[in-house]
Amino acid sequence: MTPGSYRPEPPQLVPTTIADGHAPGVYYRINGELVPVLQMWLDGSMSVFFEHHVVLWKDPGLAIEIKGRGALKRMIAGMQLLLAEARGPGQVALSRDGTGHVFPLHVRPGSAVEVREHQYLAATSNLEYKFTRQKGIGNTLLGSASFFVDRFAATKSEGVVWLHGYGNVFDKVLGPAEQIDVEPGSWIYRDESVRMDPQAYGLRTGIFSGSANLVFTRFTGPGRVGIQSMYSQMPTGSE
Secondary structure, three states: OOOOOOOOOOOEEOOOOEEEEEEOOEEEEEEOOOOOEEEEEEOOOOOEEEEHHHEEEEOOOOEEEEEOOOHHHHHHOOOOOOEEEEEOOEEEEEOOOOOOEEEEEEEOOOOEEEEEOOOEEEEEOOEEEEEEEEEOOHHHHOOOOEEEEEEEEEOOOOEEEEEEEOOOEEEEEEOOOOEEEEOOOOEEEEEOOOEEEEEEEEOOOOOOOOOOEEEEEEEEOOEEEEEEOOOOOOOOOOO
8 A cells, every 4th residue: 555545535524504405395594603593494385393492583473383292201311391393384593502513414215314312403394203212332432321312214205304513513424334433422413324333442451451441432334424523421311
């Protein structure tokens, strides 16, 4: 191998602004440098759902319905109790009220994406949504028994989920069996086709042997992985 010949494609910065985005029944725009805002125009054929506290402004005629479905389960998981659903026609703007990076993920029919808890901003209502407990790797990655992820699946038509990342967000598309090791607090999403495994490296010799570990999450393709540049240790359901 000649010097400089090994140059795999690094993760790519996701666009920070979108002037004219399209989703089923929704036109959207993302802008703002420090605390970005997602603006959506709903034509009435598609609703969107989100956690109830993220609305920044809306048209008076746009209807928002508060839903308490699954509230007890969400409370046990340490998640927001209430979800809201907006129905057009009309405009609504959402913000996470935190510095970072807002961006869309388009989910094709027959595929699903898993998102780190507390980091989705909104989603089109044609996506199937649930949250699940990730077991068996929490002790290594987060210092707890488990943690939760949100799962969004497209069944009959393409849907869109908008996420809020901390810092900036980079996207890595992994080929079959291609791998990347990511700091455990910096991943934000993965395609369901991507496998996730813990990797711990510790000192094996000397006076500090076994006293410290360097921990990564290893992702194995095929599929997309999102990496946020500001590490985030979110609350977990077991704390």
